[in-house]
Amino acid sequence: MSGWFVFLALLAAINPPRLRPHLDARTRPAHALAAVAIVLVVGALLVVFADGILDGLEITPETWHIGAGAVGALVGARVVVAPALRGIEIPDGWAVAVAPFAFPLLITPQLVVLMILLGATGSSPAAIGWLATVLAVTVGVSVVRYQRPGVWLAAAGSLGALLVILSVALVVAGIRDV
Amino acid sequence: MRHAAVWIIGAALFRVAVVPAEVCPAVDPDSVHTAAVAAGDWLVRNQDETGRFLYGYDRSTSQVNPDYNIVRHAGATNSLYQLAAVGEAGFLEPADRALGYLLDGAVDHDDWTTIVLDGRKARLGTVGFTVVALIQRRALTGDTGYDELIRALGRFIVAQQEPDGSIRAFWDPATGGPTPGEYGKFATGEAVWALVELDNTFPGEGWWEAAELTLHYLADGSRVRKEGHRARLPDHWAAYALGAAAPDRLDDELTDYAQRLAGYFSMRLRLEAQRTGTPLNVAVRAYPGPPSGVGTAAEGLAALYRLAGDDPRLATLRPDMTERLACNAGLMVERQVGSSEASAAGDPGKLEGAWFYRSYTQVDDQQHVLSGLLGAEQAMREIDI
Numbered sequence: 001m002s003g004w005f006v007f008l009a010l011l012a013a014i015n016p017p018r019l020r021p022h023l024d025a026r027t028r029p030a031h032a033l034a035a036v037a038i039v040l041v042v043g044a045l046l047v048v049f050a051d052g053i054l055d056g057l058e059i060t061p062e063t064w065h066i067g068a069g070a071v072g073a074l075v076g077a078r079v080v081v082a083p084a085l086r087g088i089e090i091p092d093g094w095a096v097a098v099a100p101f102a103f104p105l106l107i108t109p110q111l112v113v114l115m116i117l118l119g120a121t122g123s124s125p126a127a128i129g130w131l132a133t134v135l136a137v138t139v140g141v142s143v144v145r146y147q148r149p150g151v152w153l154a155a156a157g158s159l160g161a162l163l164v165i166l167s168v169a170l171v172v173a174g175i176r177d178v
Numbered sequence: 179m180r181h182a183a184v185w186i187i188g189a190a191l192f193r194v195a196v197v198p199a200e201v202c203p204a205v206d207p208d209s210v211h212t213a214a215v216a217a218g219d220w221l222v223r224n225q226d227e228t229g230r231f232l233y234g235y236d237r238s239t240s241q242v243n244p245d246y247n248i249v250r251h252a253g254a255t256n257s258l259y260q261l262a263a264v265g266e267a268g269f270l271e272p273a274d275r276a277l278g279y280l281l282d283g284a285v286d287h288d289d290w291t292t293i294v295l296d297g298r299k300a301r302l303g304t305v306g307f308t309v310v311a312l313i314q315r316r317a318l319t320g321d322t323g324y325d326e327l328i329r330a331l332g333r334f335i336v337a338q339q340e341p342d343g344s345i346r347a348f349w350d351p352a353t354g355g356p357t358p359g360e361y362g363k364f365a366t367g368e369a370v371w372a373l374v375e376l377d378n379t380f381p382g383e384g385w386w387e388a389a390e391l392t393l394h395y396l397a398d399g400s401r402v403r404k405e406g407h408r409a410r411l412p413d414h415w416a417a418y419a420l421g422a423a424a425p426d427r428l429d430d431e432l433t434d435y436a437q438r439l440a441g442y443f444s445m446r447l448r449l450e451a452q453r454t455g456t457p458l459n460v461a462v463r464a465y466p467g468p469p470s471g472v473g474t475a476a477e478g479l480a481a482l483y484r485l486a487g488d489d490p491r492l493a494t495l496r497p498d499m500t501e502r503l504a505c506n507a508g509l510m511v512e513r514q515v516g517s518s519e520a521s522a523a524g525d526p527g528k529l530e531g532a533w534f535y536r537s538y539t540q541v542d543d544q545q546h547v548l549s550g551l552l553g554a555e556q557a558m559r560e561i562d563i
Contacts, residue, residue: 058199060501063448067197087180104181109188176441178479178498 001122001173003130005166010134012163013072013110015079016141018156021149022088023105025142031094032142035101036135042107043115043131050119061120065174068113072167075110079160083153106138110163117170195462200451202505203512210507210555211264213514216531217548218261221254221541222272223527229272229279231541235528238537242528247542248295249365252280252307254545259314260552270318277315280308281327285351290333292349299357300349302338305331306368306415313375329383332376335369336388343395344404345369361405366392367415374422386427393419397435412442414478421481425489433491440482440495446475447506466513469533473546476506480553487560500557507554510547 001009016023025032046053054064088100118127146152224232231254234243258273283295292300293308312328315321338346338356347362349355362368373389395401396416402409420428420436428436453459453466483499486492513533520530532539533547 057193057197058201059197060200060448062444062498063197063200063452066445067192070196071192100181104185109185109192175445176438178437178440178444178495178502 001118003126005169006118006122006127006130007134008162009072009114009166009170010111010130011137012076012159012166013108013114014106014134014138015156015159015163016138017152017159018079018083018085019105019138020142020144020146020152022085022090023101023138023142024090024146025139026145028096029143031097031101032139034094034097035106036139038098038102039106039111040128040132040135042102043111044128046112046115047119047124047127047131050116050124053116054120061117062174062177064113064117064120065177066171067174068110068117069167069170069172069174071113072110072163072170075108076160076163076165076167079163080157083156083160106135194458198452198454198459198463200448200505201454201509202451203508205504205508205511207555207558209511210551210558213507213511213531214261214548214551214555215266216514217533217544217551218258218266218269218531220528220531220544221258221548222269223531224541225272225276227275229275229277231276232528234538234540235525235532236538237523237529237534240524243538243540248280248283248293248298249301249303249307249368250540250542250545251276252304252311254541255280255311256307256314257545257548259311259318260549262318263314264552264555270315273311274315277308277311280304280311284327286330287334287354288337289330290337291327291330292334293331294351297351300334300351301362301365302335302345302347302349303362303365303368305334306365306370306372309335309372310375313379316379325380328376329380332372332385335372338369339388339392342400342404343391343393344401345392361401363411364413364415366396366401367413367417367419370396371415371419371422374419378422378424389419389423390427393423393432393435397431410438412439412446412475412478414439414443414474414481417443417478417481421483421485423485425485425491428485428489433489436482436485436489436492437495440479440486440492440499443475443479443482444498444502447472447479447502450475451505451509465536468535469510469513469543470540470546472506472510473533473543473548473550476503476510476550477546477553479503480550480557483553483557496557497561497563500561501563503550503554503557504563507551507558510551514547 233246255276258269261269283293284291285294293304294300309331312324345366346356347360347365348357350357370389370392373385377385417439450467450472453463455466486496515529515532517530520526523529533543
């Protein structure tokens with residue numbers, strides 16, 4: 001996977017415009033940064049222990065490729081159909097960094113399977129670096145003033161469509177891999 | 179809480195339906211060899227004096243399938259020669275007997291020879307396999323007495339070939355010509371394998387030009403369009419052809435084709451490793467596959483493994499190929515009917531060494547798995563995974 005593919009796949013998996021109504025770094029910057037740090041640590045752990053995770057599951061990276069593509073395609077399709085996140089409550093206090101900022105907003109099934117895939121098939125430092133880059137973009141997006149919800153939803157839907165496309169590419173790569 | 183529940187349910191579904199464990203029983207090359215020999219023994223034990231094999235057997239009813247398929251006979255003949263080629267010299271005589279059955283149907287026409295048995299149309303695949311069998315025999319015995327026959331059979335294949343590289347699957351003795359518009363799903367690959375082997379045996383006689391034309395027909399999607407397939411076929415016989423060709427003969431399109439085939443065979447074997455036969459697993463992964471189908475994927479991958487050994491463009495794939503072949507070999511050794519299981523049944527001679535799909539086995543089950551196991555054995559001896 002090229003660097004650009006990884007960047008776009010992570011961006012589509014995290015989908016910053018979709019999180020923007022809930023992840024507001026303008027009003028709660030410290031909490032948002034703490035959440036991003038948590039996600040970076042979790043992502044790094046998934047990358048570092050990817051081989052062990054797949055060994056434990058008795059799954060080859062090539063099959064995981066297909067599985068990761070299937071998850072991404074499913075989630076991406078759902079985002080296209082329903083780009084708005086619902087049922088997310090933002091409480092007061094530092095706990096918000098863990099829930100819901102880190103989980104379930106940033107740590108998603110598509111991100112988890114993708115980080116394991118990146119760890120099992122590529123360079124770990126590069127994967128962690130790309131995750132850090134996309135998280136930085138996410139923080140950047142979350143400080144943009146939230147106006148015109150329709151535009152944000154359109155952006156979220158577009159990234160959902162991108163996730164579908166990239167996930168299909170992952171499935172095809174998994175089929176072609178030996 | 180609701181999100182955590184969704185995660186747990188989703189993860190369970192993902193595990194069961196999308197990424198079940200790939201189970202690879204441990205096996206060593208000697209056990210793989212023993213299993214291949216046991217399969218060869220099944221073929222020989224169930225071969226009559228004319229050279230014909232038992233075609234099929236249902237263990238649940240103890241019924242023998244009276245049908246016969248001459249292409250599968252020819253394929254099984256090749257597998258016996260493959261066993262002889264790895265040092266199991268005892269299989270040479272039964273292989274010769276099976277070959278003799280094919281050669282009894284040799285019919286000369288124009289400047290070529292074909293095989294017509296039971297008054298039916300001559301089948302391209304039969305001729306392709308007969309050529310390969312004769313060439314294997316030539317390499318094993320040094321007997322060049324059949325060289326002119328090999329060439330004459332090769333000329334039949336070329337006579338069936340069309341300018342776009344397609345090869346007509348049948349020749350009708352009643353009309354004295356090819357059956358127009360009929361192509362075989364696997365016959366083309368069987369024929370092109372024969373053409374490549376002809377070129378290896380008799381270089382400079384123009385066989386490669388015919389082989390190359392058809393290999394590109396298979397590789398560039400022409401077959402898909404012309405013969406109405408939905409996708410490029412996972413053609414293990416084409417893999418044999420590519421594996422037999424000298425790497426410097428293969429341009430980038432053919433190398434890409436080899437890599438694509440390797441990917442398909444690998445996926446097929448990974449999928450098979452996920453099939454345990456438990457009710458829940460059957461619901462999402464189906465019953466463990468027919469041995470012939472599993473065997474074709476293994477022997478196709480084994481052929482490409484041999485190609486990758488000679489072709490630096492594919493060399494990096496060899497460890498993964500070995501891993502897949504070893505995994506599949508472990509599965510098939512485990513699934514083979516052993517002597518104790520066979521002796522507990524009514525007709526052990528039809529069971530021991532065989533692989534059954536549900537309760538039925540057919541000659542090509544033993545043929546394909548046997549050849550796949552021999553390929554796995556080679557890979558496991560060469561690469562430590």
